[in-house]
Amino acid sequence: MPSFGNTRKMSATIVEPNNIISSNGxxxxxxxxxxxxxxxxxxxxxxxxxxxxxxLITHVRYGNIRPDGSLMERAIHVQHHSSYLDAKKFVENLVxxxxxxxxxxxSRW
Numbered sequence: 050m051p052s053f054g055n056t057r058k059m060s061a062t063i064v065e066p067n068n069i070i071s072s073n074g075x076x077x078x079x080x081x082x083x084x085x086x087x088x089x090x091x092x093x094x095x096x097x098x099x100x101x102x103x104x105l106i107t108h109v110r111y112g113n114i115r116p117d118g119s120l121m122e123r124a125i126h127v128q129h130h131s132s133y134l135d136a137k138k139f140v141e142n143l144v145x146x147x148x149x150x151x152x153x154x155x156s157r158w
Contacts, residue, residue, distance in 0.1 A: 086137070088156030090147045096120055097147050099140050099156075104133035107140055 086101040097111040107130065112123035130136040137158070144156055 086140070086156075086158050088140075088144065088154065090144065090152035090154035090156075092150075092152055095152075097143075097152060099143070101133075101136050101140060105130050105136055107136050109140075109143065 086099075088099050090097045091114060094114055095111070096114055098109070100108045102108065107126075107128050109126045109128075110122060110124070113121045115121055128139070130139060
């Protein structure tokens with residue numbers, strides 16, 4: 050099970066950086082793919098997170114945001130998909146639902 054960490058409450062709009070810049074010093078301008086598709090969305094009192102591992106396994110975690118900003122996990126759902134495109138479509142549909150429900154945050158592919 051992946052560790053989502055104890056993420057503090059944050060509010061932002063959805064951003065989708067497709068690539069990150071390599072910082073290994075070999076080629077400072079070389080772009081590499083994002084290491085792990087993931088995202089964090091929230092309202093004032095609830096959060097929703099996802100990760101896609103190995104391109105086929107989606108992990109969805111959600112719960113409540115406490116008054117001090119810490120996260121109280123309610124559940125984690127793990128689902129296996131037949132292809133990366135199926136996993137991506139599954140997550141994109143869930144992200145669209147959350148945005149329509151008023152969640153804001155970020156996602157990375």
